[in-house]
Amino acid sequence: MSEQSTSSPYQSSVTLRVNGTPRTLTVDHRATLLDVLREDLGLTGAKKGCDHGQCGACTVLVDGRRANGCLLLAVAQDGSTVTTVEGLAPEGAPLHPLQQAFLDRDALQCGYCTPGQLCSAAGLLAEAAAGHPSYVTDPAAAPAQGPVVLTPEEIRERMSGNLCRCGAYPHIVQAVEDVIR
Numbered sequence: 001m002s003e004q005s006t007s008s009p010y011q012s013s014v015t016l017r018v019n020g021t022p023r024t025l026t027v028d029h030r031a032t033l034l035d036v037l038r039e040d041l042g043l044t045g046a047k048k049g050c051d052h053g054q055c056g057a058c059t060v061l062v063d064g065r066r067a068n069g070c071l072l073l074a075v076a077q078d079g080s081t082v083t084t085v086e087g088l089a090p091e092g093a094p095l096h097p098l099q100q101a102f103l104d105r106d107a108l109q110c111g112y113c114t115p116g117q118l119c120s121a122a123g124l125l126a127e128a129a130a131g132h133p134s135y136v137t138d139p140a141a142a143p144a145q146g147p148v149v150l151t152p153e154e155i156r157e158r159m160s161g162n163l164c165r166c167g168a169y170p171h172i173v174q175a176v177e178d179v180i181r
């Protein structure tokens with residue numbers, strides 16, 4: 001399906017900037033971003049857990065913000081910038097600090113959820129730095145502008161969309177804390 005033109009009324013050409021590289025491909029209008037990343041572009045880091053927007057295993061960054069790839073139609077992302085776990089650290093470069101912290105903290109067991117956890121953690125760091133409040137941010141304590149302080153409670157809340165069936169949560173929180181220190 002990829003890298004070919006078609007006259008099908010059910011397919012369209014889209015261009016996505018994926019991990020820094022523009023990729024133009026023809027997608028079925030029903031194809032999710034997750035399936036296009038995995039099956040057409042061979043980026044199998046993002047995982048399909050529930051396929052229903054409930055587990056976070058498919059989390060990628062779309063235009064810098066966290067998104068569940070299983071809930072997005074690829075055709076609707078034309079022109080978007082997508083970062084998957086493969087793009088967190090360029091090939092041959094040192095690991096992203098979050099990746100290193102996850103290793104250092106044993107923040108994984110089976111690892112199935114880990115790519116989504118890493119992308120989500122990268123997204124939360126950016127959101128907090130931009131001053132975006134979460135459900136647990138105290139409006140009275142939060143500055144009107146500026147970064148939100150990432151307490152363990154903030155990290156847990158902001159990572160709550162990512163489930164880990166192995167229960168590595170405490171170490172995941174510690175890994176994120178390591179990066180913000």
Ligand code: FES
Binds near residue numbers: 048050054068
């Ligand atoms: S696979 Fe997308 S949220 Fe579970």
Ligand code: FES
Binds near residue numbers: 107108
């Ligand atoms: S490390 Fe196994 S599901 Fe999270």
